[in-house]
Amino acid sequence: MQTTSTIVPLHTAPGVSRYASLAAALRARVVSGEWPPGTALPAESLLASEHQVALGTMRRALELLVAEGLVERLQGRGTFVRQGIAGASMLRFFRFDTGSNEIPRSRFVSRQRMAAPAGVARRLGLATGEAVLRLLRVRLLADRPCLLEEIWLPLDLFAPLVEGNTSEWDDLLYPMIARRCGVHVHRAVDEIGFGVLTAAQATHLELAAGHPCVQVQRAAHDLGGRCVEWRTTRGDANAFHYTVTIT
Secondary structure (H helix, E strand, C coil): CCCCCCCCCCCCCCCHHHHHHHHHHHHHHHCCCCCCCCEEEECHHHHHHHCCCCHHHHHHHHHHHHHHHCCEEEEEHHHHHEECCCCCCCHHEEECCCCCCCCCCEEEEEEEEECCCCCHHHHHCCCCCCCCEEEEEEECCEEEEEEEEEEEEEEEHHHHHCCCCCHHHHCCCHHHHHHHHHHEEEEEEEEEEEECCCHHHHHHHHCCCEEEEEEEEEEEECCCCEEEEEEEEEEEEEECCCCCCCC
């Protein structure tokens, strides 16, 4: 049986190179879910035929997507949509004397469906008052609390998390939301600052009120560039440790 490929005409805007327009068209197909994270793209020759472009143009377009981190080339296997990040552990900012490399356990303290405060709405690209899910999570190492996290999620993407027992949730958030909600975190931006713990925050970390803390604020984005999580992580400033290598 003979197979035929779908023709996807390429529209190039004035002043935009042909391969850049092609990269935008391929990006749109990835974001739409046509090729989910972890799946292989069709062969370059087939894609070039579908978009009616030269093979060299297709290769340059794919190089752009590789540079963006949207896809990756695996030697001898092909080009794949990147899986996204598994978590980018906040522990890289801290050094806790546990003597092991264990994954921190998660304990969800609270889960609230609420209207987004103005600051949270701005970070998530929502209108003030739109529905969000607020999670308060304690991370534990050797059964001792080490990090306190306030996590804000847009409800339109994360409605499946409203119901169910949080004690059954995974220790790693991103693989769980990919499985339960179909949301894949593609990249995250972390900003580090310092402050002091309120009485309530200190109680969760078994520290004294006013204790100095490190605050890591994270904006996590999906394949389409939408901010899908706004998080503030707090931990003991005395455990802060971060190494940067400059070459």
